[in-house]
Amino acid sequence: MDTGLVGRIGRVELAIDGGEVPGEALIGGAGVRESYIAYADEAIAADESVLVTEDLGDRRVRVVPWLDVDAR
Known part of the structure; x- marks a missing residue:
């Protein structure tokens, strides 16, 4: 698994x-x-x-909400 994904920020495309x-x-x-x-x-x-x-591997991740202060 690529642990390099942990800590990255993203945006939800499909709820x-x-x-x-x-x-x-x-x-x-x-x-x-x-x-x-x-x-x-x-x-x-x-x-x-x-x-x-x-x-989680296989292009699956677990995420939490993130307040993107730069985008608000």
Whole structure:
């Protein structure tokens, strides 16, 4: 697993319902944004910023809400 994803900031593209129902997030790195299946303990709406807390492998990540002070 690429632990380099942990700590990266992304943006939710497809709302995450929380629990075992994933959504989709674009995670940035090295000037490129890539799409990942994203899981979270709580619901996170589309277009919200998230922080990657765990790389689950196979292009899946666990995220938490993140206040993007630069974008607000």
